[in-house]
Amino acid sequence: MRHVIGPxxxxxxxxxxxxxxxxxxxxxxxxxxxxxxxxxxxxxxxRVWWLVSPGNPLKREGPAELPRRMAAAKAMVGGHPRITVxxxxxxxxxxxxxxxxxxxxxxxxxxxxxxxxxxxNLAGIHxxxxxxxxxxxxxxxxxxxxxxxxxxxxxxxxxxxxxxxxGVAAAGLLARAPAPAWCHLPIPxxxxxxxxxxxxxxWVR
Numbered sequence: 001m002r003h004v005i006g007p008x009x010x011x012x013x014x015x016x017x018x019x020x021x022x023x024x025x026x027x028x029x030x031x032x033x034x035x036x037x038x039x040x041x042x043x044x045x046x047r048v049w050w051l052v053s054p055g056n057p058l059k060r061e062g063p064a065e066l067p068r069r070m071a072a073a074k075a076m077v078g079g080h081p082r083i084t085v086x087x088x089x090x091x092x093x094x095x096x097x098x099x100x101x102x103x104x105x106x107x108x109x110x111x112x113x114x115x116x117x118x119x120x121n122l123a124g125i126h127x128x129x130x131x132x133x134x135x136x137x138x139x140x141x142x143x144x145x146x147x148x149x150x151x152x153x154x155x156x157x158x159x160x161x162x163x164x165x166x167g168v169a170a171a172g173l174l175a176r177a178p179a180p181a182w183c184h185l186p187i188p189x190x191x192x193x194x195x196x197x198x199x200x201x202x203w204v205r
Contacts, residue, residue: 014110019048026063028073098130140182
């Protein structure tokens with residue numbers, strides 16, 4: 001079934017490989033740009049879309065208003081030609097990743113998507129709605145983050161899908177690999193976080 005998103009949808013051609021970095025971006029920061037550029041290079045992605053979510057179903061407190069987060073994310077990206085900031089989840093009417101991936105597959109036939117997430121997400125992804133459907137539908141790039149390595153290695157998802165894991169040397173093959181396929185990519189990270197920025201008072205909801 002093909003989904004109609006309407007005007008303002010991100011552009012993609014059949015055959016392209018698009019990385020998807022989802023999150024509240026509350027607020028966006030240089031760390032998001034850093035992991036995006038690393039993922040784009042190491043996983044050989046044509047583009048990366050920042051999926052600025054309407055809200056995280058696993059968090060009790062809602063984020064700042066979507067238009068404000070979208071504007072801040074676009075300013076942070078600074079017009080990079082291969083990074084697109086989008087509210088496509090709001091347009092699709094989805095709040096769960098599995099739903100979003102299904103909607104994108106219908107709206108962009110022939111486009112290959114790669115889900116990008118941090119180690120902290122890998123450690124807790126078994127709590128996500130239809131989390132196995134995520135692994136079974138698209139390749140997944142896991143980006144190293146401080147403080148989570150042990151939890152990521154012993155995560156339920158890591159154990160269940162250990163046979164689908166690609167080594168770091170094969171990171172460039174991830175985007176073209178059939179799902180399930182995932183790669184844990186250790187990269188030098190910056191200690192900045194959205195939580196720390198909010199705690200500092202530099203981003204008030």
